[in-house]
Amino acid sequence: MEENSVVKEFELLKEAFNEENLELQLEFVSRLVPLAKHLGPELTRTDLLPFLQDHMDHHDEILLNVSEQLEQFLPLVGGYQHAQCLLDILVKLCDVDETLVREKAVAAMSQIAKQMDADSMQKVFVPVVESLSNQEWFTGKCSATGLFEVVYPHVSEEKKSDLRNIYRILIQDDSPIVRRSAAIHLLKLIQLMEPEHLKDQFVPVFDNLAQDSMDTVKVLAVEVAVALCKRLTENDIEELIFKSIEGWAIDQSWKLRQKLAISIPAVQEVIPFAKTRGKILAMYQKLLKDEEPEVRKLAVRSLGEYCQTLKKTYQSPPQQEDNFEPVFLQSLLPHIKSLSTEHNEEVRAVLSSTLISLISVLSEECFKQHILPLVVEMLETDISPQIQANILQNLNSLPATMDLSKPFHSLKGVLRSLIVNSSTHWRTRRCLLVAFMHIAKVTNKEYFVENLKVYYAALLGDQVFAIRRTAPVILPLLVKYYGMNWTVEHIIPYFNMFRKDRNYLYRYVPLFGIMELISPSVDTQEKQYLKGSLLSSVNKKVSKIMAKISMMVDKIKAKLEENACKDILSLKDSIIFDFKEDNLRLYAEDTLDILEQNHNCDIFNTTEKDVEEDNVYVEGLLKLVYTQCIGIVLTLFEDPIVNIQIRSIFILTKIKEIVDKLVRELERDSVKACLDSLSKEELDAISKEVEEEMIVKKEDSSSESVDDGLNVQDRRKSAKETRQIIKVSEKETVQTKIPDIIVDAVHCAEKLDDLAIAEEKSDSTKQTEIKE
Known part of the structure; x- marks a missing residue:
């Protein structure tokens, strides 16, 4: 860029900042780095940065973009020796009300600090941090909390002491926003601080957080406790931290109990000692039966992960034997059984997504005896399609050696109920595609024909295009499990049926199916x-x-x-x-x-x-x-x-x-x-x-x-059962339009009857020929 062009570009930038044209301003701000390169370090320091510093009253989006650009400016002003001019403008950006602008400015200052030597850091950067920390308004203090973790490892012991004192003051500030920001950044600072200073200076700070009057601050005490436990000894944890954690399980703040519920696996992991294991288990039991559904929901979500961490504590030395399963059966299983029938559907839905994952921590025999019956019961009796879909979708977690044909003896009825009752929840029906493959992996082809095939055909002809488009995806996988001959015999005839459908949208189905067979979407490998x-x-x-x-x-x-x-x-x-x-x-x-x-x-x-x-x-x-x-x-x-x-x-x-x-x-x-x-x-x-x-x-x-793999009696029975479902559904939809899925079910029933009659005629003809 020629000198005249550079001057002209700078003048245009000034004009753009003086005009209220946001789009034009953003365009010029995006070109600040190239402009600074051509201006050179001296003009950038003496002209460009002072100009920007004088125009800090612009739109927040402009300031956000300026912050992003300044992150790349250190070499453009002549290196960290001239960092002060950059820090001056970034300090102003750290003081604006918009949180995103402040965060971006702090990120830019952190990048600058990382490029400084220890001497410059202490002489130039630390005073900036101290200045921000001493501001009256909350914005500067919040910004300062994010800079301590960058500065602390690179300063002298004396300065470290000063920084710790400043941080303790910030974390006890009158403003909840400052206390919250300080608590968030304390997590990283704890990793950098010496253990003796943590115990003497920051455990009292932790106690203040644990008793804070604001829930938004108080909930952060859980993460701070976990971070402290990673750095303290077993005795220190028991004496200084554990009592606070134990009290949170019955705290009046449901948000704190909720935070503890989701963090309970982390708590068990950092406090794996035999002395406290039973107390943490008692805390978890309280959370599982908490009066607040949101607490119970998150406690259930943590079930699998908590069981894994609990099991590790029984397997780690100096434990003599693994008593995890007896403890699980005695202390957790009764609560799980209770939650499987509780009134809140959201809690049951989370449990339905979590139950099968317990196979990873329990022996197969224990799982089959105690958990699988619960899974089957929820699948067969729960009226929520989402819960049934969750269970079916998670069947893949079961080992391939586990035969599902006996425990899921009424799977056919569950699938029919799901398809008929999920007219407004089409994604629930789409989940069945994944469930079909999970079941196919652990059962034989005869089981699929008897229990799943007719419902797979129903999904191929579903009224929702997304399901019809997705259903053929599993065809190549069925071929891999059952063979192409099986597929030709049981699935391809449906293609011939769909290609004659009066509705042209259904005539796409055979084309989707052929495309998946010749070029499988599930095959991520190179096509060879x-x-x-x-x-x-x-x-x-x-x-x-x-x-x-x-x-x-x-x-x-x-x-x-x-x-x-x-x-x-x-x-x-x-x-x-x-x-x-x-x-x-x-x-x-x-x-x-x-x-x-x-x-x-x-x-x-x-x-x-x-x-x-x-x-x-x-x-x-x-x-x-x-x-x-x-x-x-x-x-x-x-x-x-x-x-x-x-x-x-x-x-x-x-x-x-x-x-x-x-x-x-x-x-x-x-x-x-x-x-x-x-x-x-x-x-x-x-x-x-x-x-x-x-x-x-x-x-x-x-x-x-x-x-369809069914004899005449089975077809008539299936058609009759379908019509019974339809009658029930019609009663439930009085004065409302009958869902399309019901119409489809009628159509399906009619086809089953037609097939049965055709087979009867065929059998009758054969018998006559034999007699003749």
Whole structure:
């Protein structure tokens, strides 16, 4: 920047500050650092900073931005030797009423202090801290409390003594705002201070905090107590701190009791001594049955963490044996049972989110005997959909060895109740997707068919788009657990049903499902289709799988070369696939994160077990694409709705991309070696097998062949139960509009009846043929 330009820029800055144009002022303030660089240290000190100091009566947003810029100014004024000019303006900013401006100014001063040597710190910075501490107005004192932790370690012992005395005065100031600020910053100062000074000078200060007349100050005494206990000896804690902590459990201030409830694990951790363990447990028991629901709620939220810290105290030396479980059963379990049926729904909701986490501190046998029955009871009897959803969503915390089919014998009824009664709580229904995968992980495929499949289908066709959009996400995980053949038999028929739905929004569901199967959203790994045992193992079974994959790829390539597919693929360059408003995370929210964290989401990875069980994902996917998916896409491309046509083009394009990538992966030397190891006779046999597997069945348009895993009686029973639920719901919604979920339930019941009648007719026909 030329000299004239610099002068002009400075003049424009002055004009902007003299005019009441906030946007223009903010623009010039954002350019203060470049301007100072070009002005040089001397002009910055003599012209720019004095000008800014004279204009401290501007909008708070301007002052906030000035504070942020000044944090970078120390090298621009010539180093810490010239820090005084910066400190002068920052002291003014430390004195404004707006808290954010003061905090930013304190942060800037802290950065400047860190770059000073000890001598400059004591000569230049300490007087600034003392000056702020001695101001009459609360703003300067509040700002000063945040600077002691920066200064204290770098000054002489004599000056440290002065600073401690000043801080003790601030923490006992007449203004509650100053006392609160001092208490907050005392937490860091305690870590820096010598133990002897803590005991002599700051324990009395702690006593004052613990008895403060203002709740906002008093609650901070809990954190200060924890910080002090980390630095003091066992005897000092017992003599000087513990009595105050013990009294907080019955203090008149519910906010203090609430703070203690959430901090009780930290209290137990810093006071792990056998002498006080029982007293802390007694305090926690009082908090669990506190008369204030907000206290009980936070006490319950601390249950898992408190149990973990309590268990550690029994396992740490010099303990002879671990008595945690007997203590838990005697002292905590009765309170947990009482809370599971208490009147406050919010407390029960927190308990429902916490109960299952106790598996991490209890033995499996103890958990199954005492906690699991409570979980089942809350799930089956609590009328709150949120509580039921919380339990289902946390089932993943249970070990994979724990069979849930017996304790959750009435799970089917719970799921039906949740879906029907959650018309206004659609996120509760979406939670079921996570629950389905948790249950699938610890049960077999037959259990899923009998208890979960029909409800998963209901979520695929939910009236809320976000659920319909999210429901297909778990399909790749179901394939990993149960196999592609199971998925084709039990889930894909629903796609054929949805693609004919009269409402075009439901015709999207098969496209969402196909997209998730070919490009899983839960798979965070690099998209490579031949991986794992397919590359690392060389044996006849792997070679056969590789040959099948190669032949399947060739068949799909040929299919995509047919006119019907070719014409669709030719449109891909002329169509803009803009699905920004269809961002899956927008609809799934944290569902995707939970699934990724709790399940092995490397979908295309092939293990030795997958090879042995013929459950290779990519092989099953190619078979599904050829026999089902391409046909569904071709049908939906003929849809009258343009958006469905566009998404069909997008899906077919994705299939083409996957096939092309597989062609490249099949060119690897390791894959060629597998194929070369097979004889011509073996290849001919594999080719014949592929031909048999890749037969595209013609759809019977006269009836839907959706096998929901239920026999005729089960279907009629399910339809009857659904109608009974509907009748109850209709009575409860007198003079109100019946929720859409009820209408969906009626539709579902009708379909179940239709399926039952169709099966009866089919059975009757078969019997007649047998007789003939």
